[in-house]
Amino acid sequence: MEVLSTNDVFRCFLFYAVTLVLKMFAVAVIVGQMRLRRKAFANPEDAVRHGGLRFHREDPYVERCRRAHLNDMENILPFLFLGAVYSMTGPSPGVARLHFLVFLLARVLHSVAYLLAWRAPTRSGAYILAQVPCVSMAVQILMVVWPYA
Numbered sequence: 001m002e003v004l005s006t007n008d009v010f011r012c013f014l015f016y017a018v019t020l021v022l023k024m025f026a027v028a029v030i031v032g033q034m035r036l037r038r039k040a041f042a043n044p045e046d047a048v049r050h051g052g053l054r055f056h057r058e059d060p061y062v063e064r065c066r067r068a069h070l071n072d073m074e075n076i077l078p079f080l081f082l083g084a085v086y087s088m089t090g091p092s093p094g095v096a097r098l099h100f101l102v103f104l105l106a107r108v109l110h111s112v113a114y115l116l117a118w119r120a121p122t123r124s125g126a127y128i129l130a131q132v133p134c135v136s137m138a139v140q141i142l143m144v145v146w147p148y149a
Helices: 002-006 008-038 044-049 060-087 093-115 122-148
Strands: none
Touching: 008 060, 008 093, 060 093, 060 122, 093 122
């Protein structure tokens, strides 16, 4: 727990990391709720429980929600690793907070745009914006560890 008491950047990162994980959980719940509302189940046993095998099917909106969740996992998990390591490299607290905030806001925008099927290029713009702090953190981490490679 010493890292938590001495590293303000890591504590800041934890706030954004937990917020992102909660957002990811929320999207997962949305997927489940849409499966129930639209009676579109991925597994036959679930379909039987909720009305019969005819509900073992795909639904375009359920698939959209599922893709939004998969996209979260593909992007938030690397951020969690990069942000944790970046926090230990001694970055400026203000710059680090900006990295974390930009990523969070871009991912929230991305999810909303995905779930509500907003017109292009909102979703792709949010995706690109979220990649900027990740690439920045990765480059800064590599610059710190380069002498040890």
